[in-house]
Amino acid sequence: MPPVGRKNLMGVKKPKLDLKFVQRFAGIQRVLFPSWSSQNVLMFGTLLFVTLLEQLIIYQVGVLPSKFYEVLADKDFDAFKGLVILSVILILLNSTLKSLDQYICSLMCVSWRKSLTECLHRAYFQSRVYYTLNVLREDIDNPDQRISQDTERLCKQLSTMASRLIVSPFTLAYYTYQCFYSTGWVGPVSIFGYFVIGTVANKSLMGPIVSTLFLQEKLEGDFRFKHMQIRVNAESAAFYRAGKVEYMRTDRRLQALLHTQRSLMNKEFWLYIGVNTFDYLGGILSYIVIAIPIFTGVYDGLTPGELSALISKNAFVCIYLINCFTQLIDLSTTVSDVAGYTHRIGELKEVMDDIIRKQCDYDPTSGDMYDFDWDMDSHTGPSDTAFVLDRLSYKCPFSDELLVKDLSLKISQGTHLLVVGNTGTGKTSLLRVLNRLWESSSGYVEMTSCFGPRGILFLPQKPYLTDGTLREQVIYPLKEIYPVSGQIDDERIIQYLELAGVSSLLKRTGGLDEAVDWNWYDVLSPGEMQRLCFARLFYLQPKYAVLDEATSALTEEAEGQLYRACKQLGMTLLSLGHRNSLQKYHDVMLRLCGDGRWELTKLKTE
Numbered sequence: 001m002p003p004v005g006r007k008n009l010m011g012v013k014k015p016k017l018d019l020k021f022v023q024r025f026a027g028i029q030r031v032l033f034p035s036w037s038s039q040n041v042l043m044f045g046t047l048l049f050v051t052l053l054e055q056l057i058i059y060q061v062g063v064l065p066s067k068f069y070e071v072l073a074d075k076d077f078d079a080f081k082g083l084v085i086l087s088v089i090l091i092l093l094n095s096t097l098k099s100l101d102q103y104i105c106s107l108m109c110v111s112w113r114k115s116l117t118e119c120l121h122r123a124y125f126q127s128r129v130y131y132t133l134n135v136l137r138e139d140i141d142n143p144d145q146r147i148s149q150d151t152e153r154l155c156k157q158l159s160t161m162a163s164r165l166i167v168s169p170f171t172l173a174y175y176t177y178q179c180f181y182s183t184g185w186v187g188p189v190s191i192f193g194y195f196v197i198g199t200v201a202n203k204s205l206m207g208p209i210v211s212t213l214f215l216q217e218k219l220e221g222d223f224r225f226k227h228m229q230i231r232v233n234a235e236s237a238a239f240y241r242a243g244k245v246e247y248m249r250t251d252r253r254l255q256a257l258l259h260t261q262r263s264l265m266n267k268e269f270w271l272y273i274g275v276n277t278f279d280y281l282g283g284i285l286s287y288i289v290i291a292i293p294i295f296t297g298v299y300d301g302l303t304p305g306e307l308s309a310l311i312s313k314n315a316f317v318c319i320y321l322i323n324c325f326t327q328l329i330d331l332s333t334t335v336s337d338v339a340g341y342t343h344r345i346g347e348l349k350e351v352m353d354d355i356i357r358k359q360c361d362y363d364p365t366s367g368d369m370y371d372f373d374w375d376m377d378s379h380t381g382p383s384d385t386a387f388v389l390d391r392l393s394y395k396c397p398f399s400d401e402l403l404v405k406d407l408s409l410k411i412s413q414g415t416h417l418l419v420v421g422n423t424g425t426g427k428t429s430l431l432r433v434l435n436r437l438w439e440s441s442s443g444y445v446e447m448t449s450c451f452g453p454r455g456i457l458f459l460p461q462k463p464y465l466t467d468g469t470l471r472e473q474v475i476y477p478l479k480e481i482y483p484v485s486g487q488i489d490d491e492r493i494i495q496y497l498e499l500a501g502v503s504s505l506l507k508r509t510g511g512l513d514e515a516v517d518w519n520w521y522d523v524l525s526p527g528e529m530q531r532l533c534f535a536r537l538f539y540l541q542p543k544y545a546v547l548d549e550a551t552s553a554l555t556e557e558a559e560g561q562l563y564r565a566c567k568q569l570g571m572t573l574l575s576l577g578h579r580n581s582l583q584k585y586h587d588v589m590l591r592l593c594g595d596g597r598w599e600l601t602k603l604k605t606e
């Protein structure tokens, strides 16, 4: 299996600020604002109202100094008192509105994150998308990083932009009108022209930032993946005394990440130069705007006093309009971050949709019905066969060589089948094809019984233990106790833990429902894990149990006990394994011989 963190960007188009970005951004907006009446739209509306009110108050606070000059010059004490009270009220209102603005932005960030992550989760956990994405698709790196960190950062950056963006159309329209009123068309046209030049220049500086940010997030995911790998396999690494080599490898990933981060900073440096230059050039633009009519002689008839009054009035509206634009240009760095995250999340969404579409074409029963505990009561299916295979051929995903060719077989109730063969001949792959994790190359395969209790259950080669209590381990992958029968269920669980030889776990955990603070993988031995999986099997009691080397860590004696228990509980077994001792519990043996060849033989059972 290719490690998730190793996937690379080779052959992938560099993400840019292009039409693809617009499409992906629009797609994400549809998730954030699903309908006009959604909570996020209401919050956005409230934010608009609050920021507009804030602008109004800011304007009032802005004119306070001139009013103070006026009353102080007149030595009007009553007016001064009134003005002080008004100032305090306005400042209190202003700070309240500003805090409210920040508070709504933070709430919106959480709410957007919820909507976006839930949308990604729905696709990720639909049928077997998480498997295909992590194991079979090479074109997408670190899906976990995209769902957890990138989504959070995108929402945070969007929320910091929100209050500035939301109010800008209104302030722009108002001050454009004011500027036009004071300076004629020269003011707005030159300021708009200035903004267009600023945007074009910044866009060219933002392009490389988007792709570098995309790469940086990938390397961040790779770095985290390496640490996760060491955390999960700490004991194995310690047995190898592999501290030095793991240090070197982890450090290599860190250096690659830091190198890219530095390159990102370098690219951002030029953008900062662009943004700051436009900020300060904007300061003198207002005087250039006013200078044009002065030097062309439009105001030649005015006295110096009238001219200075006109300059100060025009400068105010021009400066304010330019300020509105420079605030937008200041968002350039945030926009390039947003673009990088948008590409990462948009790409993940597209790939997941593509997987879902392909899976539905290949297997119409995927979707909700694919999962374990779907409507168990109504779909028990025909029971006398589990699988029908007709001239089935399959190969592993990234190769052209067939593992098995033209296999015809029927797996029926009461006939226990053992699959054997050398390493890598495709035993587990057969189960993958039966379970529809992999597509077959040709031929026909059908699962004729339902999945789950009363149907078919797979016990994978690597025991899978979930997080949670002992009860949750035993009933896995059921979400809740089935059937809901309280005390009787407890007795069943305890009885099956004893039958599987792991009743000691009850004492270690302190009870079925005691929360444990350890990682099950760290504290159970491989044998205990396999036994616990058998307790799960006994509890769920499927008609057909598919066991992939499920007793490889146990003694032959323990293996015998568990196999006999399965048979006593009425299960038909389909087992994979290397040991000859397994033969006595099976009726038929399928041997995979490599190069697509196979043979079927009858066995003498005990």
Ligand SMILES: Nc1ncnc2c1ncn2[C@@H]1O[C@H](COP(=O)(O)OP(=O)(O)OP(=O)(O)O)[C@@H](O)[C@H]1O
Pocket: 001, 002, 135, 136, 396, 397, 398, 403, 421, 422, 423, 424, 425, 426, 427, 428, 429, 430
């Ligand atoms: N996700 C994957 N991508 C590419 N190749 C794979 C993948 N999974 C398995 N393979 C390859 O497919 C071949 C068959 O693998 P499979 O797991 O079926 O072997 P097996 O017969 O069960 O072996 P073992 O006895 O060791 O369990 C192997 O060569 C393996 O490397």
